[in-house]
Amino acid sequence: MADLERSASAVWQGTLKEGSGKLSAASGTFKDTPYSWAMRFTDPAGTNPEELLAAAHAGCYTMQLSNLLTQKEAKIDNIETKAVVFMTSAPPRKITHIKLTTRAKVSGVDAATFKALAEDAKVNCPVSVALSNVPMELDAALE
Numbered sequence: 001m002a003d004l005e006r007s008a009s010a011v012w013q014g015t016l017k018e019g020s021g022k023l024s025a026a027s028g029t030f031k032d033t034p035y036s037w038a039m040r041f042t043d044p045a046g047t048n049p050e051e052l053l054a055a056a057h058a059g060c061y062t063m064q065l066s067n068l069l070t071q072k073e074a075k076i077d078n079i080e081t082k083a084v085v086f087m088t089s090a091p092p093r094k095i096t097h098i099k100l101t102t103r104a105k106v107s108g109v110d111a112a113t114f115k116a117l118a119e120d121a122k123v124n125c126p127v128s129v130a131l132s133n134v135p136m137e138l139d140a141a142l143e
Helices: 037-041 049-071 111-124 126-130
Strands: 008-013 020-025 033-036 075-087 095-107 136-142
Touching: 033 037, 049 075, 049 095, 049 111, 049 126, 095 111, 111 126, 111 136
Parallel strands: 095 136
Antiparallel strands: 008 020, 020 033, 075 095
């Protein structure tokens, strides 16, 4: 049984294509953030579930990699990760894969060790585990 809970909520009004909604995080980090069909499948300002999933995955992965590097007593200057969630636009809509791109300024580990730890983080961060049925690609390198 889990001993931590994190939550967010969504409110939607109207039809799928003409309606709109608002997303809020229980923490208050975002509140009543707009989202809609257009924000999901075109480019107007706002967010969408896949963008939020990408943010969650980038954050979780980067924290996991930081933890693994710390266990190796590496000195971490910074780690920057971009997650891209790819989804089909035609029904049945589905997330097809995720690409993580990580660049890090770290000392105390060689490139091979860094790549092995980066791969470990990709497989074992909690968001990756939850998304284990989605293919994931990793491009990780030291700067």
